[in-house]
Amino acid sequence: MEQSGTSALLKGAVQDLASGVVSALRGGGHTRVVLPAATDGGAGELTLAAVRVLGADAMLPCLLLRTPPDPGDVAVFRKAVEAYPPREDAAPTVRWSHWGMARALRRIDPSFASGPSDEPGTAWLDEAEWQSLTHQLAVLAPLAVPAGDCAVSRAAGRRPVDVARGFVRAVRRRDWRQAAGAGRWLTLLPGVPDTLGLESGLDFVELMSGDDPLVALHVQAARLMRTGALV
Structure with missing residues (x-):
């Protein structure tokens, strides 16, 4: 108790x-x-x-x-x-x-x-299936910042399509926190498919999550980074 x-x-x-x-x-x-x-x-x-x-x-x-x-x-x-x-x-x-x-x-x-x-190692990320990769990156979303190069960001940068798949999966599963964290990463990654519709997708995630401040944090961070905020 x-x-x-x-x-x-x-x-x-x-x-x-x-x-x-x-x-x-x-x-x-x-x-x-x-x-x-x-x-x-x-x-x-x-x-x-x-x-x-x-x-x-x-x-x-x-x-x-x-x-x-x-x-x-x-x-x-x-x-x-x-x-x-x-x-x-x-x-x-x-x-x-x-x-x-x-x-x-x-x-x-x-x-x-x-x-x-x-930096700690990232072998566990490099070997992860795309579902697990997205989950782990969402947990580490605070590392997703402009000019925040590190082994985790480089691992994510090598697999933008996998992270995009994970974002879509999280939305379909209504896992709003994972979707918001993955979307924050996708804001920074090169090679994200244009067909993903990330901006409207993040708006949808924030709307559907209700008043969850952890979702709002990642979505607002993504918006700021999209407009050119620098770390």
Whole structure:
């Protein structure tokens, strides 16, 4: 029961954080996400865990919109990076998520000199069937940013048709989060079939997902990248 309650709290915290990112990406005269202060105690741990789940996207507004980051947000983000290093037996997606957070932090906070700089491997992606590839890329959608070259983006770039197939499959299965993550990648990939109708497809995904802030985050990021936002 306690574990279930904690999971519900974390889910709510992640959704609240994603909503803040979406609001900042949409404008409103600000780019601060307003991360809750990560003080000692349960509330602070929940904040750090939520930032870790959202990954580098917690800092996406200041990166995509090219504005100075808020020092308070940076402090919380840095604490999340330092507090949750991947374990030795961590899954590849966990390692890549942490790598992406460290990369984002180095870009916005030059004083940060720790964290992984060497990229994890991508053999598991290169060998994946197109369905699994799309799923894994959707999980790693925070790595889908302009000028964000890495082994994952290169692996995706070698298989644009497979990712497009995965996007269509996710839409048909009504897996809106996977579709939004895949669509975000497709916005950046060369060789995407014109017949896919990606822009209208992402509009449809956002509409059908209701008020899911995680879907809205990826769709809004894709829109900004399509209009030339740079990281």
